[in-house]
Amino acid sequence: MSGGHTSAVYDVAIVGFGPSGAVAANLLGQYGLTVFVCDRQREVYDKPRAIALDHEIMRVFQQIGVADAVSAWAAPFTPSEYYGVDGDLIKRFTMVDPPYPLAHPPSLVFTQPPVEAILREAARGRKTVEVALGCELIDLHQNIDRQEEPVALDLTGDDGTVHRVRARYVIACDGASSTARRLVGIELEDLIFDEPWLVVDVLVNERGLAKLPSVSIQYCEPQRPCTYVIGPKNHRRWEISLLPGEDPREMATEAATWGLLSRWLTPEDGQLWRQASYRFHALVAQDWRRGRVFVAGDAAHQQPPFLGQGMCQGVRDVANLAWKLRAVLAGQADDRLLDSYGTERGHHVRRLTGRLKEIGALICERDVAKARERDARLIAASGGAIRSEPRQNIQPALESGLISPDAHPANGTLFPQPWIVGGPEPVRMDELCGSGWRIVFDALALPSPKLPAAVMERLAPRFVGIVADRDAGPPQDALQEADGVVAGWFRRHGCVAAILRPDHYVYGVAATADDLLRQVNGFPARIDG
Secondary structure (H helix, E strand, O other): OOOEEEEEEEEEEEEOOOHHHHHHHHHHHHOOOOEEEEEOOOOOOOOOOOOEEEHHHHHHHHHOOOHHHHHOOEEEOOOEEEEOOOOOEEEEEEOOOOOOOOOOOOEEEEOHHHHHHHHHHHHHOOOOEEEEEOEEEEEEEOOOOOOOOOEEEEEEEOOOOEEEEEEEEEEEOOOOOOHHHHHHOOOEEEEEEEEEEEEEEEEEOHHHHOOOOOOEEEEOOOOOOEEEEEOOOOEEEEEEEOOOOOOHHHHOOHHHHHHHHOOOOOHHHEEEEEEEEEEEEEEEEOOOEEOOEEEOHHHOEEOOOOOOOHHHHHHHHHHHHHHHHHHHHOOOOOHHHHHHHHHHHHHHHHHHHHHHHHHHHHHOOOOHHHHHHHHHHHHHHOOOOOOOEEHHHHOOOOOOOOOOOOOOOOOOOEOOOOEEEOOOOOEEHHHHHOOOOEEEEEOOOOOOOOOOHHHHHHHOOEEEEEEOOOOOOOOOOOEEEOOOHHHHHHHHHOOOEEEEOOOOEEEEEEOOHHHHHHHHHOHHHHHOO
């Protein structure tokens, strides 16, 4: 990185090139926006931190063209079984059965370092993305009263150079101790969860693998709650609660770690890959935007690790924000649209964190009598036979922001992505229809919609007719889905059309052609904020 100032004004500057920052750079670069992204670290951290992905994140990876590369480092998440005080099964999370609603396995485990490298390399390949590594933010200047002025970022390189970059908008993806968040004065709200845990990753050999459970397990034991996760290939993770009086640094030593693992393994059964003590927190930004600066990923929130939602939430953040920045920078929407980012993501993060805290409270009950009451209650509620609960049921919908004012349970949920047949090979819907505004409709129940010119000019939606009946034969230009995923979705929600946002969330649904026309007629005003 050369010293001095640059006269160029980027559309967006991203501080932090971890997973959230790299996905943001890919999405914005794919849109053709000019992007500057920096990170103080030159290399990807070589140890795993995040371990879980879900189908929404894989759909984003598909959008930026890296899903196949990521899949080589991922595997379906095994069921997660929860065992109580006396070893009884009390809860079970798993995946929905195929056909999968988003055309990817709903829950996955993955190896973070190579996946993060894939995301970085893809961003570097975008013509409008400039990457500066070994480069740290030291100051930030913006004139809140003159929003048309770009934000100025003062950066220092690890070679001692000083540099100023200017951008119309800034996304802070620089982690839990975010410098950018501090510089713009955004505070974090404590959602009251504070637990010391030891996280241990082991590369297990054949002898060790034979000793270990075949599913992921949550040991809800008052004496020491702990989690066992089956990662890809021979990667296994333990998250082990630390007890009062235990020194986190001492417990993270090799000797102490193997002592904690002795219930399952000996040092002859594998190699320690990482052991680190953490305090698991529940924090969320009080504001997600300050002027032209936005926070995302760990800079905006930190959650307990239960169900592995940390990295997923950061990707959701930037997927929500990127298309809105594009719309504003292209003159298709007023800057006020960007306020919906914090509204939507802040509410979602709070709701999901609340649900994760409930799971954490279930897992971390230290009173033996109360833990036995918990076990009895859960077993009784299941009728004595524990039923599998899909992990994705924990995800809340968007409940405010840019969604239709006509209340409907489908609004703010993710629309499915079917496999489309009829060509040489089945393909996922987004590969044919892109990720802009789309109106997906049942082509046998509704003629191709005709929308007002103002709507067509503002949104330029793509019309996607779907049919599921293989015997009926698709009408002209309609797509035939393989498994009836969309047809089932329409049937469950009592509609024949859905208006999809560029991030695949449902803006609104319609039961008739007139209903659809009424929905879109009010839309230009809503996208202006």
